[in-house]
Amino acid sequence: MQPDEVKRLLEARIEGCEFHIQGEGCNFQVTAIGGVFEGMSPVKRQQLIYAALSEEIASGALHAITIRTLTPAQWAEASPDSDRA
Template identity: 65%
Template sequence: MQPEEVQQRLSDQLDNCEFHIQGEGCNFQVTAVSERFAELSRVKAQQLIYGALSDEIASGALHAVSIKTYTPEQWAALDNGRN
């Protein structure tokens, strides 16, 4: 898969989220920014992302996915969104 494909899949499944995708092949790092993460534990936020990619993970198209989730305020505090 390409990063654009991962981003499109996530965008199709999760509204009102900003995604930053890095990686190639079947290994990706996903950074997601949304206000919805303020109400979720870290585990629940990651499960939301994993759920959106479940078909790709099950098929083997994605093998390793690293996920970081932030609220917009947390993201802004990380060097103005540049991490």
């Protein structure tokens, strides 16, 4: 798979999120930013992403996935362009 394929799958299966995908073959790093993560535990956030990719994981098309989930506020805080001192 290619990063753009993973991104298309996630965008089609989880509404209201922005995805940044890196990697190749069957190993990818997924960064997901969305209001859907507000109030969710870290485990629930990861489960949401895994569930969206369950078919590809089961088939072996995706093997290793590193997931980072952030709310829009957390993303703004983590962004190198933020005004943090």
